[in-house]
Amino acid sequence: MAQVDFNIGHKDYTLACQEGEERLLKRAAALLDGEAQQILQQAGRMPEARLLLLAGLMLADRTSALEDRAASAERELARLKTNPQRVEVPVIPDSVSEALAELAARAEALAQKAEDSLTS
Incomplete structure (x- = not known):
């Protein structure tokens, strides 16, 4: 198993992952760290658990909005496929x-x- 080192907020972490998944884990950690950094800039230092919770919730909110937009686009695409406008x-x-x-x-x-x- 591979191990990946990364930083979120103000703390270093090491996680094991399957071979070949290192890049995905680093990318996910970078997204979480980006949210954590924004929280730290606005609110200052806070307990690790609270920081991770808030950063996770912010990512979940962003993901939810993107899923809503994707679903809307898929519905519009399906509508256009079933009822194409004649040009x-x-x-x-x-x-x-x-x-x-x-x-x-x-x-x-x-x-x-x-x-x-x-x-x-």
Whole structure:
């Protein structure tokens, strides 16, 4: 078994974990320590058990909010899958495209003619 050393708040810990899970344990400890550090900045030093409880509750609250958002997104995705909105993209006929290109060319020619007459 692997052992991981980490710090939460103002205390060092060592925990055993399965081989390959060290990174996950360090990440979880870092999240808990981040919450603990915020609590310590706001409230100052406090007993270890209270600090861990408050940090855990803050993480649980954040996790709950994320789970609610994920559930809402999943419901919206399921709704869209079962009732997709039809999107129609208009297709411009080639004849209209050609006519617009011809009009643009004429407009450019007229603009050039007007510009030339102003400069001469």
